[in-house]
Amino acid sequence: AQSVTQLDSQVPVFEEAPVELRCNYSSSVSVYLFWYVQYPNQGLQLLLKYLSGSTLVKGINGFEAEFNKSQTSFHLRKPSVHISDTAEYFCAVSALGGYQKVTFGIGTKLQVIP
Amino acid sequence: DADVTQTPRNRITKTGKRIMLECSQTKGHDRMYWYRQDPGLGLRLIYYSFDVKDINKGEISDGYSVSRQAQAKFSLSLESAIPNQTALYFCATSDFMGSETQYFGPGTRLLVL
Secondary structure (H helix, E strand, O other), X not given: OOEEEEOOOEEEEEOOOOEEEXXXXXXXXXXXXXXXXXOOOOOEEEEEEEOOOOOEEEOHHHOEEEEEOOOOEEEEEEOOOOHHHOEEEEEEEEEOOOOOOOEEOOOEXXXXXX | OOOEEEEOOEEEEOOOOOEEEEEXXXXXXXXXXXXXXXOOOEEEEEEXXXXXXXXXXXXXXXXXXXXXXXXXXXXXXXXXOXXXXXXXXXXXXXXXXXXXXXXEOOOEEEEEX
């Protein structure tokens, strides 16, 4: 079984400041890792994903995440946030091989302050 | 046009009523899912289907049933709605190519009185 922990339920940050949203996972096997974003009144959409290869993954809208196997983390970062980044962000994990259920974290609400 | 559509987008119903939420997709994916989202709990999987003949329970299937009418259509039913089922419901699809990226509909907001 796998699990995901998003350590912060809410993160307020001033516009143009950097931000890091934290995600830790637990799994006994190798995993795929995802970050999804949910804008107000919308469904989730993929921001970025790690499948294999380079541990630094770049996604849409200037976001990036780094896979750290030893720390079982997949933190999301952006060097300078915009008002339009205000949304809820979900980290997710699925194990490799065949069908493996995707497990979502509880979400982190990013509030960008003008 | 959206790749994954859900109807209705909002619904208010009373305790004990039967209600159906519908999902359609034009992505040609075999896999479809139903999730519910509750504040502080994230997304929880209700049911999933790998193809028309394959239906599987998720982690919170009690009180729900599903029907996969075609590759493109996957419906969720609440046989006898209760207030505890008030939530935001999402349909999603995926095409397993080794990555399990999921594509979500816009959601249905359900209120059970």
